[in-house]
Amino acid sequence: MGRTWWGSEKPPVYNFPRMKPTVLLWVILLIACGTLSAQWLKIPTPGIPRTPDGKPDLSAPAPKTAEGKPDVSGLWQPAPGYVENVAKDLKPEDVPMRPWAQMLYQHRRDTLSKEDPTGWCNPGGVPRSDAVPYPFKIVPAAGGGEMMILYEAVHSYRQVFMDGRALPKDPNPNWLGYSVGRYEDGALVVESSGFVENSWLDNGGHPGTESLHVTERFKRKDFGHMDIEVTIDDPKTYTKPWTVTIPLKLMPDTELLEYICTENNKDLEHLVGK
Amino acid sequence: MLFRKRQSAAAILLFSSLSLHAQWMRYPSAGTPRLANGKPDLTAATPKLDGHPDLSGIWKIARPNTIPEGTASYASLQYWTKEGIDIQMQPWAKALFEKRYGSFGVGRPSEHCLPHSIPDAMLVSNFKIKQDAGLTLFLYEEFMRFRQIFTDGRPFPKDPAPAWFGYSTGKWEGDSFVVETMGYNDLSWLDDAGHPHSEAMVTTERFQRRDFGHMEMELTVNDPKAYLKPWSVTMQFVLMPDTELIEDLCDNERDGTHMVGK
Numbered sequence: 001m002g003r004t005w006w007g008s009e010k011p012p013v014y015n016f017p018r019m020k021p022t023v024l025l026w027v028i029l030l031i032a033c034g035t036l037s038a039q040w041l042k043i044p045t046p047g048i049p050r051t052p053d054g055k056p057d058l059s060a061p062a063p064k065t066a067e068g069k070p071d072v073s074g075l076w077q078p079a080p081g082y083v084e085n086v087a088k089d090l091k092p093e094d095v096p097m098r099p100w101a102q103m104l105y106q107h108r109r110d111t112l113s114k115e116d117p118t119g120w121c122n123p124g125g126v127p128r129s130d131a132v133p134y135p136f137k138i139v140p141a142a143g144g145g146e147m148m149i150l151y152e153a154v155h156s157y158r159q160v161f162m163d164g165r166a167l168p169k170d171p172n173p174n175w176l177g178y179s180v181g182r183y184e185d186g187a188l189v190v191e192s193s194g195f196v197e198n199s200w201l202d203n204g205g206h207p208g209t210e211s212l213h214v215t216e217r218f219k220r221k222d223f224g225h226m227d228i229e230v231t232i233d234d235p236k237t238y239t240k241p242w243t244v245t246i247p248l249k250l251m252p253d254t255e256l257l258e259y260i261c262t263e264n265n266k267d268l269e270h271l272v273g274k
Numbered sequence: 275m276l277f278r279k280r281q282s283a284a285a286i287l288l289f290s291s292l293s294l295h296a297q298w299m300r301y302p303s304a305g306t307p308r309l310a311n312g313k314p315d316l317t318a319a320t321p322k323l324d325g326h327p328d329l330s331g332i333w334k335i336a337r338p339n340t341i342p343e344g345t346a347s348y349a350s351l352q353y354w355t356k357e358g359i360d361i362q363m364q365p366w367a368k369a370l371f372e373k374r375y376g377s378f379g380v381g382r383p384s385e386h387c388l389p390h391s392i393p394d395a396m397l398v399s400n401f402k403i404k405q406d407a408g409l410t411l412f413l414y415e416e417f418m419r420f421r422q423i424f425t426d427g428r429p430f431p432k433d434p435a436p437a438w439f440g441y442s443t444g445k446w447e448g449d450s451f452v453v454e455t456m457g458y459n460d461l462s463w464l465d466d467a468g469h470p471h472s473e474a475m476v477t478t479e480r481f482q483r484r485d486f487g488h489m490e491m492e493l494t495v496n497d498p499k500a501y502l503k504p505w506s507v508t509m510q511f512v513l514m515p516d517t518e519l520i521e522d523l524c525d526n527e528r529d530g531t532h533m534v535g536k
Contacts, residue, residue, distance in 0.1 A: 040424075040431050040441070046408060121387065122523060123418070142323075142406045145304065145330075148413070150420050155389075157413055157420040159519070161298075168298055174521040178298070256422070258437040262387040262524070 058224025108205030316487025374468025
């Protein structure tokens with residue numbers, strides 16, 4: 001493997017972590033290895049501070065934008081584990097589900113996530129797309145317009161509007177919702193709503209509904225490390241909001257790969273849920 | 275006449291109409307020059323960014339004046355060739371094109387939710403251009419695909435993995451933004467009519483924003499494996515002010531079973 005998966009020897013699996021046959025896993029491994037030698041994977045990323053030996057200095061201070069705001073741009077990779085269970089650091093009582101949601105979540109666990117919409121190549125959504133072990137690129141809001149997040153996973157994008165507009169009222173439900181951002185206390189704060197009715201917040205299937213409101217606080221700790229503090233507020237699903245922190249590492253000197261899920265969607269035939 | 279049975283187009287139209295009342299569809303675009311009555315002034319001067327024209331905005335293909343109003347689909351490059359110019363194909367490419375064209379384009383990648391590539395994505399989908407330092411982004415509404423064009427002076431990758439959107443670098447030549455792309459896979463169609471290409475294809479796009487609301491792009495296709503000589507087409511785009519891209523995912527993959535080509 002050319003990509004370092006957060007110090008883990010285990011290769012990433014986007015869907016269905018409990019999948020029994022490892023066929024898909026090996027297919028992913030093979031494909032990943034096949035493409036690593038090519039492309040722009042070794043090109044030095046411009047603007048990265050370096051140690052005297054030329055290596056990226058990931059503990060250099062966090063950069064600022066020209067306006068003096070926190071600069072969260074770059075290619076980022078989340079720590080493992082959160083995509084399987086975004087609430088992995090919390091106790092079950094910290095994620096209090098309403099009875100219907102508890103039943104649905106249990107059903108998704110019992111059926112090994114067989115109904116996961118990403119099996120049909122849908123995007124993961126928010127915060128799942130932040131937690132998937134494939135990198136994403138944050139492109140800053142040049143001129144104060146919109147910040148773009150380019151997700152390698154299933155090759156999708158998300159726009160975060162930074163021009164002060166309010167979230168839309170009664171919008172069409174979107175898989176990635178609608179996002180507006182602002183700076184607050186040294187963090188970039190992104191608020192999102194307008195999600196589809198059947199959101200999966202993680203591979204395990206924590207549910208989300210159209211009442212889901214996600215707040216992401218992007219806190220860049222130094223040049224190479226960032227936390228996203230995610231608050232899930234979905235009163236139809238959970239009796240109170242809950243917050244998790246997803247740590248990320250900068251991926252220097254590499255690029256996004258083209259990942260077209262519909263090109264080779266073998267997930268469906270390999271799902272083994274009950 | 276080309277695609278009388280294009281249910282997918284009808285479906286997309288239907289979904290688009292349903293969604294128009296919601297979202298940020300009426301939100302005024304910042305920095306848009308306006309007429310006295312508040313409407314966007316699409317003939318105002320080309321905006322600038324860092325000393326170059328700024329291509330940023332949401333764009334949509336304009337109907338070429340070579341075809342009559344009301345034609346269902348003009349997503350074929352033949353409409354943009356200069357009069358008297360013939361696209362000369364290698365025998366295999368000609369046979370493949372005629373098979374696709376003669377069967378109403380059945381089997382095109384988008385049936386299976388696969389990407390439109392270059393230039394097809396710009397023919398069938400609204401798209402947003404965003405210029406940043408070292409990187410220009412194209413966000414395509416259809417299927418929510420993105421394309422990165424690197425402007426930081428990097429060379430092309432050597433022997434890259436073939437990709438739907440290839441590998442693109444861009445530079446300014448006067449007021450033209452010149453994008454060169456290589457490393458394509460051979461799966462994409464250049465247009466709905468089915469012009470094929472090989473992995474050897476290199477494309478050059480020259481974008482010129484003529485004024486605030488109008489942009490022109492000359493595309494040159496250089497693919498000696500598929501075409502006897504390089505050929506060019508020129509297409510026009512109009513700005514879509516005061517609106518936003520809609521989330522358009524191809525998630526049910528039902529088109530394929532409904533196509534009725536011969």
